[in-house]
Amino acid sequence: MTQSVLYTALYSLLTILMVSVTSACSYSLPVAQSGNNAKQTVALGPDELATQCSQDSEGIPVRCDIEIKGVNPPAFYQVSIQLATPGPFRVYAESRRLMADSEISGAANTMSFIVNTRQPDGQPIQPDAYLGTSGLTLWFAAGFDSIKQLIVTPVASSPPQFTAANNSAPNYKRLFILGDSTVCDQNPQWHKPVGERYSGWGQVLPAYLNNDIAVVNYADSGEGSEAFNVIDGELFAPVAAQLRRGDIVLIQLGHNDKTTPQGLYIERISALVEYIKQQGASPVLISPMVRNVNVALSKQHLWPQLDVRAALLAISQQQGIPFIDLMAYSHDWVTTLGQDAAQAYFVRNDRTHSNEAGAHVFAQMLLHTAIQQQLPLAHYSKTAHQY
Secondary structure (H helix, E strand, O other): OOOHHHHHHHHHHHHHHHHHHHHHHHOOOOOOOOHHHOOOOOEEEEHHHHHEOOOOOOOOOEEEEEEEOOOOOEEEEEEEEEOOOOOOEEEEEEEEEEEEHHHOOOOOEEEEEEEEEEOOOOOOOOOOOOOOOOEEEEEEEEOOEEEEEEEEEEEEEOOOOHHHOOOOOOOOOOEEEEEOOOOOOOOOOOOOOHHHHHOOOOHHHHHEEEEOOOEEEOOOOOOHHHHHHOOOOOOHHHHHHHHHOOOOOEEEOOOOOOOOEEEEHHHHHHHHHHHHHHHOOOEEEEEEOOOOOOOOOHOOOEEEOHHHHHHHHHHHHOOOOOEOOHHHHHHHHHHHHHHHHHHHHHHOOOOOOOOHHHHHHHHHHHHHHHOOOOHHHHHHHHOOOHH
């Protein structure tokens, strides 16, 4: 049996098994009405925040840990923040995931967003990933003195029964991200200068989106197409268990596929795309951003046995799905700036990994392209006018 036939057979078997497994799950994010997952809203004013929140040291954002009985990860929380007066604010969640930033959305009296939580808070399978807590963690860069009220409502992790008849779009759109260290929720690294903090573009993307969508980031350092293969991928399994009709899935894999043969890479990504489509979700392929190594676009992510950009373009055309050529856009950006100037957006002495400023640049490129291509993700951008 050829490897391609094996993939097809195993993929079909997996699909049958996943339909069986997920028949007791729901695609939507309803709030439970009874039992241990009963709806619980936590409202914290200035006095409660003073006892609930703490700051480890000067210059580090104030941290608030919120545990709600009966809500276990993975879970979703609707967060609403009312400010006494409009002013600058920056709010992170979990492992330094940027949720709201007045420099992006402008000053306002209120802000709201949906936070996905899991354990660990940071990267899913890295041994040194930020563990965090089983509940919700929020970080306030400017402290909580200006907060009039913080309201947190959990979305239950025990949804109603899933059937083919009710397999419709969820109440909240969910955006899954599959990728590597250039995409993932890196550790907080609060002790480091902003320019030295490793930051994935998926880590800052939530701040550019409105409160009708929740980002679920399963990107992980050092991982490539193998970790997301539909046969036995360690990171594919938790994504497949949660994926529902109406979800959007961004896929940026290739940085860590240096030794993967072209044919195997195409088979893995194609099978992943087919599975996502079969669940009624919408896959989007993204070419990896460039390494800042001053080479031509044609030589970026080009290995003896794999041309990542060409492979992704071919898959997108064959599958009829969107392709965001982040590699080309970032190459044009680096070329315009010059290698030395562009290095300010990467971690010092690192030509691959962006810092916070660089993560913003790549997230903006992605959203700009989504808007240009009129992709579903564009409907959830709250900063479309800036592009």
